[in-house]
Amino acid sequence: MSRMARAATTSDVFNAIAEPQRRDILVLLRAGERPVTELAQQLGMSQPGASKHLRVLREVGLVRDRKAGKQRLYGLDARGLRGVHEWTGGFERFFNESFDRLDAYVQNLMQTQQEE
Known part of the structure; x- marks a missing residue:
């Protein structure tokens, strides 16, 4: 059952933004691109947790990412x-x-x- 919920979350914008921490990430990204470590720190979550949320947001087309030197920057795609x-x-x-x-x-x- 959790497998079906995960599939729905990663394929639908409405389900993706139903999660409060993902909405918080989008709010932070309105101010500009940020690395996952900064997002995790500002939201008080682990870096792996923030990465999972970013992956969902990227899969539904709300976040884009790019390499900048040794780090990856995430930005809002409104x-x-x-x-x-x-x-x-x-x-x-x-x-x-x-x-x-x-x-x-x-x-x-x-x-x-x-x-x-």
Whole structure:
């Protein structure tokens, strides 16, 4: 069973970013390329653990890597997040409508309090 979960994680962007430490790696990589040792240190994890997360992120197209002297640098490839962005964007109208209803409720509440 764990084998199937691993396959899904490594083949799907949504599953890959469901893991909080992988999202943390992506946030760190927004600032620029970093070696695995620096990522591991900043996230308080082992270098092998960080390497495993980076491999998953690379396999789904969210991270690229390149050799720089004796070390390998990892960088964000945000193009891989396009599908996630498009999918979440479909909920924008829902959130906007919810906030509009909340704003109308608050305005009504304030007006009622002023009238009392």
